[in-house]
Amino acid sequence: MSDSAWRTNGEFVKMPDMDEGRKRVILIAAAILASRKLAQQDSAKPSPASNCAIQDAIAFAERIMRQIDNLYSR
Numbered sequence: 001m002s003d004s005a006w007r008t009n010g011e012f013v014k015m016p017d018m019d020e021g022r023k024r025v026i027l028i029a030a031a032i033l034a035s036r037k038l039a040q041q042d043s044a045k046p047s048p049a050s051n052c053a054i055q056d057a058i059a060f061a062e063r064i065m066r067q068i069d070n071l072y073s074r
Contacts, residue, residue, distance in 0.1 A: 022065070029061035030054070 034057035038050055 026058065026061045026065060029064060030057040033057035033060055 034053050037053035037057075041047070041050060041053075
């Protein structure tokens with residue numbers, strides 16, 4: 001079963017299936033990647049900059065996971 005999410009301006013995206021273990025790995029990697037940028041910000045309040053740092057870290061962690069999968073799936 002795939003998850004679905006609404007995006008801006010009525011866009012709709014279908015998320016691929018992902019097991020819980022993989023989600024945890026991406027969460028941990030994204031948290032590590034985002035921590036430097038988030039630590040540089042003065043405020044603990046949510047902001048567009050912190051949201052962007054988190055989204056970038058998640059995308060980067062997913063890209064790393066895909067590269068690892070491609071490397072070791074042979």
